[in-house]
Structure formats: structure tokens, C-alpha cells
Amino acid sequence: MSAEKAKPRVAFFDFASCEGCQLQIVNLEEVLLDVVGAVDIVEFREAMKESSNDYDIAFVEGCITRESDETRLKEIRKNAKVLVALGACAHTGCVHPLKNLKPLEEVKRIVYGDKGDLFETYPVRPLSAVVTVDCVVPGCPIDRTEFVEVFKALLAGKKPPIPAYPVCVECRLKENECVYTLGMTCLGPVTRAGCGARCPSNRSSCEACRGFVDNPRMNAQKEILAEHNLTVDDILRQFTMYCSYLEAQK
Amino acid sequence: MSPATKKIELHHVTRVEGHGNIYVDIENGAVKRCQWAVVEAPRFFEAMAIGRKWDELNFLTSRICGICSIGHQLASLKATESAMAVKPSEQTVLLRKLLLLGENLQSHILHVGYLVLPDLAGVGSVIPLTKSNPAAVGVVVRLHRLANELCDIVGGRTTHPVRAVVNGFTMLPRPRELVDLRKRLEASIDDLQALVNVLKSVAGNLPAFERDTEYVALVSNSEYALYDGLVGSTDAKPVAVEDYLKVTNEYIVPQSTAKYAKYHRASYAVGALARYKLNHAKLSDPARKVASELGLTPDARSPFMNNIAQVVETVDSVVEAMNIIDLLLMGGLKEEPSALKVKAGRGVAAVEVPRGILFHDYTYDENGICVMANCIIPTNQNHANIQLDMEKLVDEIKEEPREAIELKLEMLVRSYDPCISCSTHMVKVRWL
Numbered sequence: 001m002s003a004e005k006a007k008p009r010v011a012f013f014d015f016a017s018c019e020g021c022q023l024q025i026v027n028l029e030e031v032l033l034d035v036v037g038a039v040d041i042v043e044f045r046e047a048m049k050e051s052s053n054d055y056d057i058a059f060v061e062g063c064i065t066r067e068s069d070e071t072r073l074k075e076i077r078k079n080a081k082v083l084v085a086l087g088a089c090a091h092t093g094c095v096h097p098l099k100n101l102k103p104l105e106e107v108k109r110i111v112y113g114d115k116g117d118l119f120e121t122y123p124v125r126p127l128s129a130v131v132t133v134d135c136v137v138p139g140c141p142i143d144r145t146e147f148v149e150v151f152k153a154l155l156a157g158k159k160p161p162i163p164a165y166p167v168c169v170e171c172r173l174k175e176n177e178c179v180y181t182l183g184m185t186c187l188g189p190v191t192r193a194g195c196g197a198r199c200p201s202n203r204s205s206c207e208a209c210r211g212f213v214d215n216p217r218m219n220a221q222k223e224i225l226a227e228h229n230l231t232v233d234d235i236l237r238q239f240t241m242y243c244s245y246l247e248a249q250k
Numbered sequence: 251m252s253p254a255t256k257k258i259e260l261h262h263v264t265r266v267e268g269h270g271n272i273y274v275d276i277e278n279g280a281v282k283r284c285q286w287a288v289v290e291a292p293r294f295f296e297a298m299a300i301g302r303k304w305d306e307l308n309f310l311t312s313r314i315c316g317i318c319s320i321g322h323q324l325a326s327l328k329a330t331e332s333a334m335a336v337k338p339s340e341q342t343v344l345l346r347k348l349l350l351l352g353e354n355l356q357s358h359i360l361h362v363g364y365l366v367l368p369d370l371a372g373v374g375s376v377i378p379l380t381k382s383n384p385a386a387v388g389v390v391v392r393l394h395r396l397a398n399e400l401c402d403i404v405g406g407r408t409t410h411p412v413r414a415v416v417n418g419f420t421m422l423p424r425p426r427e428l429v430d431l432r433k434r435l436e437a438s439i440d441d442l443q444a445l446v447n448v449l450k451s452v453a454g455n456l457p458a459f460e461r462d463t464e465y466v467a468l469v470s471n472s473e474y475a476l477y478d479g480l481v482g483s484t485d486a487k488p489v490a491v492e493d494y495l496k497v498t499n500e501y502i503v504p505q506s507t508a509k510y511a512k513y514h515r516a517s518y519a520v521g522a523l524a525r526y527k528l529n530h531a532k533l534s535d536p537a538r539k540v541a542s543e544l545g546l547t548p549d550a551r552s553p554f555m556n557n558i559a560q561v562v563e564t565v566d567s568v569v570e571a572m573n574i575i576d577l578l579l580m581g582g583l584k585e586e587p588s589a590l591k592v593k594a595g596r597g598v599a600a601v602e603v604p605r606g607i608l609f610h611d612y613t614y615d616e617n618g619i620c621v622m623a624n625c626i627i628p629t630n631q632n633h634a635n636i637q638l639d640m641e642k643l644v645d646e647i648k649e650e651p652r653e654a655i656e657l658k659l660e661m662l663v664r665s666y667d668p669c670i671s672c673s674t675h676m677v678k679v680r681w682l
Contacts, residue, residue: 016291020316020409026364027398027408029391036377045262047364048375065291095313098298107297115502119292141316141409202406202413203420207309237303241310 008155011043011055012086013076015062015069016096016124020141021087022046022061028144035151053079057154059137061086063093064130066120077131082154085126085133086147088140088209088242095140096124097245126245135160140209140242143195163193166213167206171197179205185228187238190216209242254279256652262289263663270668272640272659276648284644286637286663288506299623304330304592304614305416311610311625312410315669317360319410320353320401321603322625324477325610327416333597333614336417336590341583345419347477348574349404349411350601351567354476355397356408357604358522358560358567361667362449363390366557369661370452386448389441393564396438400571403427418588425579432575435568439536442565446540449561453544456558456665457658460551461642463635464515465524466497468602474525474532474566476602482528485514491600494609498626510634511626517634520606521666522559523550537566553639554665560604592618605629605669629668636666 012022025032026047042052058080064070077083088094099107100123108116127133137150137160150160163169167188171178179186179200188197188206192213199206212218225235239247258274269290275283295314302310308326312319324346331338338346364376367386371379380387398408403423405411413419423431468475469482480488481497489496500509512518526533526541530548533541541547541562546555594616600609606628613622639662647655 016293018313018316018319020313020319023316023360023409026360027394029395033380033391036380041377044375048377049368050374065293069291095298095310096293098302098310099294101301102297107294110297110300111292111294112502118502118504121292121294140313198407199412204406204412204415234303237306241302241306 008039008057009042009052009055010039010057010059011041011052011076011080012045013043013058013060013062013072014046015060015073015089016065017062017087017089017094019046019061021089021137024141024144025147028148031144031148035148038155055080057082057084059084059086060090060127063089063096064125064127065096066122068120070130073127073130082134083127083131084150084154085128085136087137087142088211090127090133091136091138092211092243093124093126093245094209094242097248098240099124100248101240101244124245136162138162138192138210139195143198145196146194164214165193166216167191167193167195167197167200167210169193170195171200174201176201177203179203180224180228185225185230185238187221189224190218190221207238207241211243211246254649256648256655258652258656258659260656260660263660270663272663274644274655274659276644279648281641281644281648284641285505286633286640288508288633290508295625296623299612299620302620304334304618304620307612307620307623308414308416309410314625314627316409317357317669318353318603318605318608320349320405320414321601321608322610323411323414324350325599325601325603325608325625326612327414328478328599328601329597329610329612330416330614331597332599333595333612334416334590334593334618335595338417339586341578341581341586342418343477344574344578345404345422346414348571348578349401349414350476350603351571351574352397352400352404354567354604355564355571356394356401357667358564359390359394359397359445361604362557362560362564363387363394363445365664365667367448367452369657369664370449370455372455383448385444389444389448393438393441393445396434400431400435403431415588417590418586420588422583422585425583428575428579428583432572432579435572435575438568442540442568446543446561446565449558450544453558456552456554457643457647457661458552459554459639459643459646459658459662461553461639462551463638464513464518465527466513466518466520466631467524467528467607468600469528470532474529474570476525479600481600481607483513483518484524484527491609492598494598494600494611494626498609498631500626500630506633508630508633510637511631512634517638518631519553519635519666520628520631521556522563522604523553523556524606525602526550526559526562533562533566534569536569537562540565553635553662556665556667560667592616596622603628605667606631627669629666632666632668636663636668 186205187208260272406413468479470479609626
């Protein structure tokens, strides 16, 4: 019984999101079964019926879009010893704060017409704007391998290994052809690594879904984009796809 | 409280994607209230899309749903191509069809294996099944991984793929990857049969319930329609995709952050069962064999049979994926330019995603900036039908113990495989 009790209790929660990050955890397949063996998963609504208020680690997916979300998030914060922001929505809001770029009344009218007031909503915020977040698993969606590394570190009581260097480092290690030479633009030079340079490795540009490195050289990056004939609007658009909340905080 | 009086309030129904609630109030044997309510936080994607550029919309709308991100991307790409009057190459279309089959497999196996099987086996999640029936879980895990790898190979990522772009792909799978994938698909047939056998042994636990309704799905003369077709219905002749608003007739109800839809009746159903009913004649022989093994017939009237239709489609998707790989390898994959001339215009597209027909509709200005967007998601089209099923079901089972009613209502909702965060999220039942 005491050995049973010693297993860390882990819970998963979600707010406004596509739930794709929890899906990546299900997608771990066999590895997930090992993870399940090392802990007690006490709540994971997307995959199981049971629920509980007694947990040590809370993984929270999604962003905060209404007052009633705040109450639930604060309750989770109170119950959890460690609160982890799972994925870009929880970390930066991901694409959702694009909503904040327009007046709220207009946003409601576009989707619900004259019935907009039936629905509770306010400007989108990431978790850290409401509660203290202990650790982040970045990305849209999260990288499964990175999640397992963070998970192991948390169980061992260590600092989760999230890289401090940019995506370009991983891209170079993979010997990818730089997407700039293919005529595209890319935010790899300022974006935090850890995804294995997923998009440039598939000849797509990095759009900073993982957020920026600690001291990004933004002016240099914007100059590079301008040299590649991007207009001010285009540059803004590239920086706001996944990072509009971060940009608005400057 | 007398046994004839029961209040149920299930908040945040589990093992579904998104947040929904079920409210039931039975007083002295009479049903006073029965409500399916979507409480997912609305996310306003259409408003986010306005002001974004033509080559960003597939990546943006992909984020509507983690489970059907591929389907959203394909509907988005097709709508943009229609607006720009661009016709993608045959190779691009084949690769997209393969990607869509991968998503269908991925999603159906996840739903039937991880989310529905626990109900049929009488447990709360797949975790106890790893001990009580490890062989069945092994089959589900292997099939699910294979489906995910298919999507990785073609799309560059399982969820929110990165290679599919307007008028092409940024990168192609290598022929060796496709050859290997085909071998593994062929080898998965044994696993599929094992999954069918597991379901056959527990399918009797699906509640006995039927209700007449209208079914809507894409239809095509040439194939079991998923990627393209006309909008078919069990109640009427097919109509063009551009006329989708005549089909969906969305309306807003206060109990739900998701919109509802109706066509010829008070509600209609979309999804695997709708597709099967309208297109069963186009299924491959192995899929038809499985349908007859599992007792699925074109006159099925039970929403619970959607689970079985998903299994039938799983088999069909494996067969069809192998056929497409053969065509791609025969033709030889070649790099193709995807550049296009941006123009102003409106484009409407429909794709069958795992949960049913999905519509995207965009208008662009002359710079390719989106000025109008509308996305109608399958689960939204099912909400009214779920509500009406629930009313009939509750009335039929109101004498049963509370726990039995709860379980059946949850199973009903799950059988639609609702994607509530898509439709905005889903529900749960609680007894007061």
C-alpha cells in the first residue's frame, strides 16, 4: 500500500485548444504504457473516465479565453505541486491570440452574428498570465520525444531539458539545405529549438510555434526578412502566426 | 428521492475530444428535461482567419482540431485552390488521398480501440485492458502506430502536417518509404482481423436503440468518396459543394457554444455510418466482408452502429491506401512546382474527415488576403441529431437504474466520436 502511494500522481487537463498535444501523448503508444507504469494517471478526460483532485503533477493544455476558465485553472494550481504548460496554447496562446488583434465585439459578430453576447469570451491569455507555471513543454504540437524527456526529468526531480539555442542549430546538425536558399523565409534563427527543426527539415519555414530563445536578435531577423522582399505587413504576419501574444507584450 | 425520480448532470463527458455536458431530469417516471450541451470555450477561428494570407490558412485552420488536422488542411487547401482557380496535379491529389486515408485510420482506431472498447469491456479506460486483454491492446497500438507513421511519411508530421501546401507538397515521400509502408499495410490485415474478432465478441454490449434520421455524406460515381464528390443525402438528390449552405442551415441554441444544423428534417447525421449508408456499394470486398461479419447493413438505423461502420472503413482504408501507393510507385514520384498566380475570389470545398463532412469557404482579395471565412465542422452537424437521439433514448430507458442510463447516454455521445474542440468541445452527465 505504501509503495503504491509513493508513485507520483499525474493529471491532464485542457482549456481552449485542439487537444492535439494530449493526442501526442496517446501517440506515444508502447512508450505510454511504460509511462503509465511509473506513475498513477488520475485524470485524463480525453482518454479515461476516472477523475481526481489529488495529484502531484498537472499537465495543462490550452489557453485561457473566459473568466470561468480562470477559476478552474486556479483550482488546478492549488492542487498541484508542479504545474506544466503543455504545448503552445498553454505556453503562448499559439494561434488563438490572433483573436486579440481585432475588437472583441467584431470577433463575436463575425462568428455568431447578433447572438454573440450569448457566449462568454475575453481576450486570449496563456496560463502564465493567470497562475505560476513551473515548466513548459513548447510547440504546436508538442514533440513526443521531448515530452518523455521532460516527464523523466520531473520524476527525477531535475530541471527539464528545454534547449536555450535556436532551431538553426538543430537544422545545421541535420545538414538540411537552408530554406532561405530555397527562396523561403524562416524564423529558425530566433526560435527555441527542441523540435528537431521539424518544419525546415520538411522544406517548410519555421514559424516560431515554440516561442523565441531568451535573447533573440529580433532586429537582425527583421532585416533578413526585409532583405528577402517581405513587406512590413508580411513580417508582422510571420511573427504573429504563433507569437502574437508575445509580440503584444513588448 | 424515489427511484422514479432521477437527475443527471454529467459535466465534461470523458473519452471524447472536447467538453460537453448531459442534463437529464426524470420526475415520477416522466422526463422533464433532457439536454445535450456543448460548453467548450468558443475560439473564433473564422475571425482569426480574416486578414491572414492564402498560404497560411491551411496551417491556421489545421489548429481547429488535433485529431482531424489533416482533413482541415485538405479542405482548406482545396478551398484556396478553388478561389485561385488552380487545379493540383494528379500526383498531389493521390498523395492527399493517401494522407486522408491515414487520418481516417488513425482516428477510427483511436476511437474504436482506445475510447469505445473500454465501454464494451466494462472498464473506465484502456489502461485496465492492458492487463485483462493485452493481445487486443497490442493490436490497437500496432495499427494506430502504423496509421501515424503513414501520416508522418506523407505529411511530414502526424498531427498538423507540414508538407501539404496550396497546389502541391514541399517534399515527397521516398519510394523506399512507400514500398516499406505498403508491406506493413499488407501485414496489418491479420491485426485488423483480430480487431474485428475482438469487436465481434463484445458488439452485443452496444445498446439496442434505433431512430430514423437523414444521413449526409459526399458521394461519387468513381469511388468511396472521401476527398471529393457531391453532397449526398438519404433524403434527396446530391447537390454541388458550392450549395453547402442549403444543406447545413446552421442555427444557434443558447445551451451550446457550437452551432446546430438541419437539412430536410429536424436534424441529420454525418460520419462513417452516413458514408457507409450512401456509399456501401463502392467498398472493397474485404471491407464488405467485415460489414457482414459485424452485422452492419445499409438499412442500419442505430447511431451505435457508427462504431461498427468505422471498423468497416478502417479495413477499406488499408486496402485503398495500398492501391494508391501502387499507383504512385507505378507513375514514379517527381518534384513539381507549386507556384501560382494570386487572384481575388471565393472558394468552397468539402472533404470527408473521420467524423463526417467538413466544409471550408474562403473569400480572398486581390492580394490573397482572406476577407471572409466559414468552416462547418462535422460534429456541429451532428449536435442536433445527438440531442434528438438522446430524447428518444432517455424515454426508452427511463425506468433503468441511474448508472445504466448514464453509461448509455455517454456511449451514445461517444458513438458519434464527437470532436467538440473542433465544433468548439464536448459534454458530461451529472446526477443532481
